[in-house]
Amino acid sequence: MRSLRCIAVDLGGTQIRAARYTVDGVLEARVGMPTGAQESLASVCQRLKSVIRQVWPPEIPVAGIGIGLPGILDYKRGVVLRASNLSGWVDVPLRDNLLDAFHVPVFMGNDAHLAALAEHRFGAGRGVSNMVYLAIGDGIGGGMILNDTLFTGGHGRGAELGHMTLDVHGPRCHCGRRGCLEALASGTAIARRAQERLERGEDSLLRTLVDGELAQITAQEVGIAVQQGDSLAQAIFAEAGGYIATALVNLMYLLNPELFVLGGGVFRAGDAFLAQIQEAVALLAPDNYREQTRIVPAALWEDVGLWGALALVMMELDL
Amino acid sequence: MRSLRCIAVDLGGTQIRAARYTVDGVLEARVGMPTGAQESLASVCQRLKSVIRQVWPPEIPVAGIGIGLPGILDYKRGVVLRASNLSGWVDVPLRDNLLDAFHVPVFMGNDAHLAALAEHRFGAGRGVSNMVYLAIGDGIGGGMILNDTLFTGGHGRGAELGHMTLDVHGPRCHCGRRGCLEALASGTAIARRAQERLERGEDSLLRTLVDGELAQITAQEVGIAVQQGDSLAQAIFAEAGGYIATALVNLMYLLNPELFVLGGGVFRAGDAFLAQIQEAVALLAPDNYREQTRIVPAALWEDVGLWGALALVMMELDL
Numbered sequence: 001m002r003s004l005r006c007i008a009v010d011l012g013g014t015q016i017r018a019a020r021y022t023v024d025g026v027l028e029a030r031v032g033m034p035t036g037a038q039e040s041l042a043s044v045c046q047r048l049k050s051v052i053r054q055v056w057p058p059e060i061p062v063a064g065i066g067i068g069l070p071g072i073l074d075y076k077r078g079v080v081l082r083a084s085n086l087s088g089w090v091d092v093p094l095r096d097n098l099l100d101a102f103h104v105p106v107f108m109g110n111d112a113h114l115a116a117l118a119e120h121r122f123g124a125g126r127g128v129s130n131m132v133y134l135a136i137g138d139g140i141g142g143g144m145i146l147n148d149t150l151f152t153g154g155h156g157r158g159a160e161l162g163h164m165t166l167d168v169h170g171p172r173c174h175c176g177r178r179g180c181l182e183a184l185a186s187g188t189a190i191a192r193r194a195q196e197r198l199e200r201g202e203d204s205l206l207r208t209l210v211d212g213e214l215a216q217i218t219a220q221e222v223g224i225a226v227q228q229g230d231s232l233a234q235a236i237f238a239e240a241g242g243y244i245a246t247a248l249v250n251l252m253y254l255l256n257p258e259l260f261v262l263g264g265g266v267f268r269a270g271d272a273f274l275a276q277i278q279e280a281v282a283l284l285a286p287d288n289y290r291e292q293t294r295i296v297p298a299a300l301w302e303d304v305g306l307w308g309a310l311a312l313v314m315m316e317l318d319l
Numbered sequence: 320m321r322s323l324r325c326i327a328v329d330l331g332g333t334q335i336r337a338a339r340y341t342v343d344g345v346l347e348a349r350v351g352m353p354t355g356a357q358e359s360l361a362s363v364c365q366r367l368k369s370v371i372r373q374v375w376p377p378e379i380p381v382a383g384i385g386i387g388l389p390g391i392l393d394y395k396r397g398v399v400l401r402a403s404n405l406s407g408w409v410d411v412p413l414r415d416n417l418l419d420a421f422h423v424p425v426f427m428g429n430d431a432h433l434a435a436l437a438e439h440r441f442g443a444g445r446g447v448s449n450m451v452y453l454a455i456g457d458g459i460g461g462g463m464i465l466n467d468t469l470f471t472g473g474h475g476r477g478a479e480l481g482h483m484t485l486d487v488h489g490p491r492c493h494c495g496r497r498g499c500l501e502a503l504a505s506g507t508a509i510a511r512r513a514q515e516r517l518e519r520g521e522d523s524l525l526r527t528l529v530d531g532e533l534a535q536i537t538a539q540e541v542g543i544a545v546q547q548g549d550s551l552a553q554a555i556f557a558e559a560g561g562y563i564a565t566a567l568v569n570l571m572y573l574l575n576p577e578l579f580v581l582g583g584g585v586f587r588a589g590d591a592f593l594a595q596i597q598e599a600v601a602l603l604a605p606d607n608y609r610e611q612t613r614i615v616p617a618a619l620w621e622d623v624g625l626w627g628a629l630a631l632v633m634m635e636l637d638l
Contacts, residue, residue, distance in 0.1 A: 130472060147468065255472050
């Protein structure tokens with residue numbers, strides 16, 4: 001068993017990456033290439049098989065292949081129902097396709113679900129039975145470990161943490177509802193809020209950071225401005241952090257988890273945002289819930305997609 | 320095994336009820352007496368033991384005792400941390416207390432959690448793997464079955480569905496936050512909203528229903544007025560139903576359950592409220608989620624507390 005290897009694949013909109021790990025989680029090989037998402041489905045599948053072959057010399061026995069991708073999956077049937085950033089990926093029987101090519105078990109997962117699994121197995125959530133992973137980037141996604149198991153819901157569409165309505169009268173979300181967490185506190189929402197306030201003429205370092213090109217502002221710039229003491233940027237982080245705290249407290253009441261793990265691009269700008277969130281949770285959550293739930297930053301960053309795909313294979317094969 | 324019996328107890332703020340069931344769920348005996356919640360803890364415990372003895376003749380072999388109560392429990396240690404409507408119930412080691420008296424396994428659960436379990440095992444949720452039970456009465460509570468198992472969270476405090484913030488700028492909730500579901504759509508909130516609008520002078524049948532005593536209005540009267548075509552009452556049900564629908568759609572995104580079971584006193588006034596909720600969900604939920612999730616009324620009413628306590632024993636003893 002120890003001589004077996006696992007193949008992990010992170011199929012993203014811009015890069016496909018693959019790696020070979022031992023079942024003890026030791027990385028042995030890793031490659032990447034552009035996804036070419038604008039090309040045909042068949043061509044992306046070709047590249048996918050090619051990266052797998054690059055990390056898998058024929059003489060090495062492999063226990064299984066895990067693949068994470070940004071999409072909605074039918075976990076039971078191994079079908080990609082729809083994938084963001086991969087055009088034409090509708091009802092793709094990816095598992096059978098790869099099974100035919102490689103003749104080892106193939107497992108697939110939504111990338112945010114697998115990031116949760118990765119943090120639980122290899123990162124900030126080790127040893128915890130119930131945790132929620134929240135990824136705050138351009139959008140907001142997440143994954144949940146409940147009773148030590150990845151929970152994806154009845155049809156694999158659970159943990160869509162970005163679409164929790166927090167303000168029924170709030171800004172319209174692309175999902176059609178109002179005041180979803182994603183519309184209030186994603187990187188995109190933070191950037192838009194900054195732009196709006198600067199357009200109204202408010203004073204801020206942000207203007208100089210982007211040479212007056214307000215459309216260039218992202219949550220990263222807001223984070224940089226916060227670190228430099230900019231009060232507009234601080235107010236925007238406080239507002240978004242308040243919404244995230246409200247969502248976390250909702251989840252405390254609902255799932256009473258031991259741990260929240262916060263990841264995603266918005267946290268790359270430093271710890272200021274995390275601190276805002278922790279502070280707001282302290283004000284909103286009842287003592288007993290707050291004391292039972294830690295809020296920590298993600299431990300895995302660059303390779304979280306690969307770690308997640310590996311964790312999926314290990315979970316499914318009970319390794 | 321078939322000759323074994325289970326004892327189920329429903330310890331409420333006004334009544335203690337106990338029943339004896341066969342392990343096939345056949346009711347053999349049932350008694351009830353006033354809780355006497357204003358009396359001492361010791362006296363309530365005495366009554367509790369007394370109702371158990373009344374349904375348990377000494378010659379009958381019993382597999383276990385299940386108890387549901389309206390409180391926050393430490394499931395692992397079998398301790399009542401706090402109970403609503405039972406004064407002085409703080410850190411009560413109820414399980415050990417009953418174990419000493421009866422020498423059979425004792426299991427305890429929060430009443431809303433157990434109602435979910437009862438609906439899953441004996442009621443509207445039979446055969447479903449993932450369901451959420453929402454109880455809308457004076458307050459709002461609930462329970463969740465995830466992956467065929469009662470999920471109560473890391474420390475047994477999960478499924479507090481009433482404290483999901485839906486409107487950060489909404490009315491203050493008794494928990495200290497704003498715009499929780501309970502503050503917007505509980506029986507208490509519905510009644511308060513009706514009173515407010517009548518006090519402002521709006522016209523409605525409700526005024527005659529309570530002989531002008533606006534303080535007498537409850538959600539029941541609002542339901543009766545809806546059935547009689549009263550437009551103010553209809554507007555209030557539509558508003559509250561919209562909030563509940565928003566909460567259900569949040570839960571669809573989060574847990575992607577196959578089923579919502581709606582119970583609690585507010586639904587006793589007829590089907591109008593359920594219809595409002597289903598209509599609002601149809602407008603708010605994306606097609607794929609809506610098609611995967613049914614919304615049905617609870618099947619168990621009067622005895623749901625006893626069925627839940629029975630289901631708990633059967634779950635824990637794998638009967």
